[in-house]
Amino acid sequence: MKKVLFLLILLFLIFLAVILYNTLNFKTSQTNVEAIEKIDIREGAALRLAEAISIRTVSFEDEADFDSTQFELFNAFISDKYPNLVSKTEHITFNSYSHLFKLKGSDANLDPVILMGHHDVVPIASPAIWSVHPFTEGIKNDTIYGRGAIDDKAAVIGILEAIEQLLLEGFSPKRSVYFAFGHDEEVSGQRRAVEIVKHLQDQNVQAAFVLDEGGALTTNLIPGVKENTAIIGIAEKGYTSFELSTNMMGGHSSQPAKETSIDVLATAISKLKANPLPRKITPVLDAFMDHIGPYMDVKARLVFANRWLFQSLLLNEYEKSAQGNATIRTTTSPTIFEAGIKENVIPTASRAVVNFRIIPGETMETVKEHIVSTIDDERVEVALKGSGSNPSPISPIDNEPYRMITQSIRELYPNVVTTPNLLVGATDSRFYTPISKNIYRFTPIHMSPKNINCFHGVDERIPVVEFENAIRFYRQIILHSNGF
Ligand SMILES: [Zn+2]
Incomplete structure (x- = not known):
């Protein structure tokens, strides 16, 4: 008996030691990067961004609202303000208003990069x-x-400013x-992104990174993290919608059948909501925790450092917020529900649309299987709506392009912690x-609780100094692209 007790205590101590060891050895993966001296930005850059904003290149849901004159103006703006880029690159447009510029490198053996x-x-x-006026306020x-x-536009104009300035300085790339x-x-x-990629494929382009x-x-x-954090998307969720429909006998509402098309469809939707797709820690989330964990308070650090033990605790925590939940599973979101035209008529047909954002590791096909088996009712027809897209592959973080992007970030924003993450949007x-297995998603703009709502929202804005840093960031990216 004593022996068993002793063994149990020993096991418990080993267990504690492992947890402590993992926590204490949970160290930052950030490398030392020297901040660079900030170069002067070309006169008028902020005004050019303001001018670009004043051109109302709005994408409307209804194509009939498309205002081609504004996109013509934007084309003219590029030719007018970035003459070096236009004269020193091969320039192709797709459907008149999407642009591809190629600045040819001196070494054809090097894979190109795409910004x-x-x-x-x-x-x-x-x-x-x-x-303020959403288009004409300026600065x-x-x-x-x-x-x-x-x-x-901060990114588009930031990139244009960076390359124009480099070309004025006589820059010509190897790559x-x-x-x-x-x-x-x-x-x-x-439409256009697909056409651009098709064109690049025809040219046999394999990009070193995008x-x-x-x-x-x-x-x-990020809850629990005080440091400023640069989040680099190394994957994005897939997107798909399914239309669910039922067709049953209708009739007079004074003598309703036991089940009507509305009942059946409503039950189907509530089954889907009650049985969400499984939660999981994807490799992307794993990588995120590895990078961010060392900067959290002791309690959170202990949990992040011992995921083998605290996995379900972590998932419970993530599940609590909409944003966290979107990170750990394919989300189920009914967005349209339609049936009926009159209060005393039982409709024969009901229809709903459910939108899913697919986590890496699952596909549109596995989502459909989940829908059909969860509803488990042949009276509900399930059809794919639109084309949808599977989750992107996960881009590596142990390669030169990723390292170079984090270096460029930390050269300009020295105390920032860089981390890979999953993008829940598309x-x-x-x-x-x-055309590339190295696709990274990052915009050098500060987001905080103060301005997060202006994204697609009200009073969208960027401080001039921040825009100038964005230009410097893209400059570093272009310069460093020659170095590997
Ligand atoms: Zn966007």
């Missing part, structure tokens, strides 16, 4: 709440205001650099999968 963004913007939902209190200031700007990202971007919008420099947005970069 991308989009110059269309979302419409203004509630202009009355804006404190106020050293801040550039207007729709697109963050998403994504070719492509600049790809789409004009329909906000309406799913299917850099698109995505993660940001965040402050106080970007045009997902279409680039066939």
Whole structure:
């Protein structure tokens, strides 16, 4: 008996020692990077961003609202303001308003790199709440205001400014650099991004890496982390919608059948909500925890360092918030529910649409299987709506391009912690999968609880100093691309 007790105590002590050892050895993976001296930015850069914002390149849901004159103006703006880029690159447009520039490198053996963004913007939902004009305010209190200031004209103009300035200094790269700007990202971007990639495939392009919008420099947005954190998207969730429909006998509402089409469909939807897809710690989330864990308080650090033990505790915690939940599973989101036209008529047909955002490791096919087996009712028809997309592959973080991107970030924002993460939204970069396995999603813009709502929202803005740093960031990316 004593022996057993002794053994149990010994085991418990070993167990504690392992947990402590893991926690104490949970160290930062950030490498030392020397901050660079900030170069002067070309005169008028902020004004050019303000001018780009004043051109209303809005993507509307209804294509009939598309205003081609604004996109013509944007084309003219590029030719007018970035003459070196236009004269020193091969320039192709897709459907008139999406652009691809190729700055040819001297060494054809090196794979090219692709910097991308989009110059269309979302419409203004509630202009009355804006404190400034959403397109024509320009610069106020050293801040550039207007729709697109963050998403994504700061990146597009930031890239254009960086390369124009480099070309003026006589820069010519060893490795070719492509600049790809789409004009329909906000309406799913299917058409032009796909065409650009098709063109690049025809040229046999395999890119060393692709850099698109995505993660940001965040402050106080990750619970438990005080440090400013640069989030680099190394994968994005897939997107799919399924239409569920039922067709049954209708009739007069004074003598309802035991079950009507509305009942059946409502039950189907509640089954789906009650049985969400499984939660899991994906390799991306694992990598995120590895990077961010060492900066958390002792309690959280202990949990993050011992995921083998605390996995379900962690998942419980993530599940609590909508954002956390979206990180650990494929989400189920009914978005349309339609049936009936009159209060005393039982409709024969009911229809609902459920949108799913798919986590890496699952596919549109596995989601459909989940729907069918969960509903388990042949009266409900399940059909794919639109084309949808599977989750992107996960880009590696143990390679030169990723290291170089984190270096460029820390050269300009020295105390920032860089971490890979999963993007729960979708970007045009997902279409680039066939031509690169190294796709990274990061925009050098600070997001905090103070300005997170202006993204697609009200009073979108970016401080001038921050925009200038964004230009410097893209400059570092272009320069470092020659170095590996
Ligand atoms: Zn965007």
